[in-house]
Amino acid sequence: MSERSETEQEAMAATYAALVDHGYAGLTIQTIADEFPKSKSLLYYHYDDKDAILREFLSYLVEEFRADFDIDDGDDPRETLDSLLDGILPRDIDPDRRAFRVALLELLARAAHDDSYADSLSDLHAAIHDRIAAVIDAGVESGAFHAVDPDDTATALVALASGGMLWGVTTDPSVATRTRAVLDAYLDAELYR
Amino acid sequence: MSERSETEQEAMAATYAALVDHGYAGLTIQTIADEFPKSKSLLYYHYDDKDAILREFLSYLVEEFRADFDIDDGDDPRETLDSLLDGILPRDIDPDRRAFRVALLELLARAAHDDSYADSLSDLHAAIHDRIAAVIDAGVESGAFHAVDPDDTATALVALASGGMLWGVTTDPSVATRTRAVLDAYLDAELYR
Known part of the structure; x- marks a missing residue:
């Protein structure tokens, strides 16, 4: 790739x-x-x-x-979505995963004062959002997911996972665990058929 | 108070x-x-x-x-919830609001390395979460809200609003606007009667 x-x-x-x-x-x-x-x-x-x-x-x-998502190649929308959400808010935040996410938060805080970082991190947000929306779209097309709006659902999922990550890696780790559980329940109720 | x-x-x-x-x-x-x-x-x-x-x-x-929430005193759960969510992710993030939220993110990033800040910010997260859960509970009791789980719903709302704030104040402001719109649609569909 x-x-x-x-x-x-x-x-x-x-x-x-x-x-x-x-x-x-x-x-x-x-x-x-x-x-x-x-x-x-x-x-x-x-x-x-x-x-x-x-x-x-x-x-x-x-x-x-920015990798392609292709159901014909055997990509499963549910598994792929799960692993993308793991990329933001894993169910188990081990010390390395935590340290990397803290570094990303520091970069985001820096981006607030430095346009060159803001542009790179805007691109990163757009890439994460677009890929999640593409996977949702494919899941809706294949009938694996309910007929939700891919863009709005991606906005909700990225924000939910990012917010749980924000508080979970900086303060109380149980916030991350609880947020991921609520996120998974939301997917079961609203997205997965 | x-x-x-x-x-x-x-x-x-x-x-x-x-x-x-x-x-x-x-x-x-x-x-x-x-x-x-x-x-x-x-x-x-x-x-x-x-x-x-x-x-x-x-x-x-x-x-x-930590202020008390009391419907008998004329507190309206819907208005109060809306203003609590504004406290995290306002619909209009003017420069002062943005600057304060960036400073909070810097404090959160610092908390990842400094326990005394981590404790204070854990308390802040718990206070925000508990107050939102209390308002949801009151709204469910009064019949203004659907019978949701106040704790899980508060977890979802705090994470959603915080995640939109995180990306919105550091990178692309439209992420904040879009996340708030999705959050408001969620409240209309799932919470407000």
Whole structure:
């Protein structure tokens, strides 16, 4: 799906690992290099600074969500929707998942003051929303889902999952668990046939 | 409702104004003092440092939500619920409202690394959730609302509103508008009789 070189893909994996280990505040080219299997000079060759890597990382996340959804290829709308929602609000938020989500919140807070991040994160939101809407649309077409409005339902699901994540990873973890349970009950009642 | 002295209440108003003007990162005793109508020494007399004021400010917000809800006193559950949801995700997010919500997100991100903030913000989440659940409960009792589970419905509403706020104030404002419209449609369909 991605046309990135092996080096670029390794840089993205290293950025993810550095965000998990150090958060946004502790992210430097050095902490990314520590997770990078090749030489640090290669990182500098590809990226001007940590902000350049981070913006590239956000584009990489966007691409992950821009994958095609195709029922004829055996994609199941219910399973795919479940795994997309897991991407925002997993049922089990282990320490790494929590750390990555906290780093994303820090990036979102930064985006409020920095347009270059706001654009990247707007793209990320749109990619998540559009992919969830596409999966819902496919599920409605195939008869697996009730005939809901895909766009409105995607708006509701992204907000529900994001809100549970916001409070759950920063304050009380049980907020995340309870929100995911309410979200699952909503899907059972309103979406799944 | 509050038993705070006039000076304490003025300190809370000054903290709100300083958060709106400078965000969490720019908050100092000096920026709070600039918004405070009395002498700066009074601020130091009441609070050890900026973190002490901020924690007090969060307690103040919690108290605001801990107000009693009483239909016999003329409180209307539908109007009250609407204004509580406005407190998280207003239909019109003007610059001051946006700035305050961004500061809250910065505090939430900080809470992920600082237990003293995590406790205060857990209390704030619980206060918002409990008040919304109490209003829903009263609306169900009075017959204004359908017989939903107040706790689950409050979990869903807080998460929905918070998630729309999270993306709306940091990236694309239309996410906030669309999420609020979906939330209002949900209330019309599922809650309001």
